[in-house]
Amino acid sequence: MIDPAIPRLYAYHRALREAKVSGKSTITSHGLAAMLGHSISSTQIRKDLSALGTLGRRGFGYAIDPLVEQLAFVLGLEQDWRVAIVGFGYLGHALATFITSRESRFKIASIFDVAPELIGTAWQGIVVADTSNMETIVQDAGCNIGVIAVPAPAAQATASRLASGGVRAILNFAPATLHLRAPVIVRNIDLAGEMSILTHWLTAADA
């Protein structure tokens, strides 16, 4: 499945869970598009869901329960995931809070930093550790996903050490190119790139 589709599937999964909680048992592609504030068209929704093998019934829409289950299956959200956060500054704090509040399947299982004022403090029951025993702590905590929120010069070493600790996928925010051997999956996030989507469309609109 191509990457752009997955965040959309995640948005559907989230919205459908909310619809279910509010008592609905079926939904049309138009209803789902409306729930998403029309940030995704009903055409795109139908296309994505039929690519999963799910077809709505004309006049009826989709049954929510089986669709939520299928999306959870495809997204890997039928199991818990244990996340290691390295770099507990502004970004690390924002991510830790958001990730756990947003998706109960994501558990923050370890947090690392080098700042003395942070080490030893507790966040939601997790004690911030210094990085000296990162590999062991990550392994013992069973972390399968790592989040890198350290300054750029520290990113590569952090990535290698997370991989040694058994982490199999990394979300990297540091503005640095990471080199890791397969099978570790790395996804680089650059929010300035997201801003450039806005500036592209603003200048295209003026053109």
Add this chain to the structure above:
Amino acid sequence: MIDPAIPRLYAYHRALREAKVSGKSTITSHGLAAMLGHSISSTQIRKDLSALGTLGRRGFGYAIDPLVEQLAFVLGLEQDWRVAIVGFGYLGHALATFITSRESRFKIASIFDVAPELIGTAWQGIVVADTSNMETIVQDAGCNIGVIAVPAPAAQATASRLASGGVRAILNFAPATLHLRAPVIVRNIDLAGEMSILTHWLTAADA
């Protein structure tokens, strides 16, 4: 141009500027892929650049200068952009620092919060304002882009007020659906969706 291509173009733009600074005047698609840590294939690079009307010369590659200019043009990075940040907590701080350090075309021109301990403090010469005069301040500061980093319940009001102040595009991080009239462009960021790309691929790998 479709959205997924734009962050790639932004990555090329950034890497090509670095290549130029390091003294290069030409680069091949393979060289550029290597600079990007092979997070994007050389095939994808050639595809994206030819879609812009730029073809490399076999054995020679691409001339960097004209390519950087063309990418800047397409991305809207030939002009400065003035950014309003609303919500100066953990995420707001991380974004303000990162955006300006990453892309000199993005200027933080106004910052808003409601917390008394933040209001009146200065960040890189910008005084954090309370939200009561947001529309006026945003207009006077000439902000064309807004970043929403407030809690979900405050997001819609924030968006409407930024739009009233003349903001034409919004990057929204709050987990809330925004309703705004055209022509304001809204882009919603959900980093839990990025995490689900990792969990999708990890479970697909196991399957």
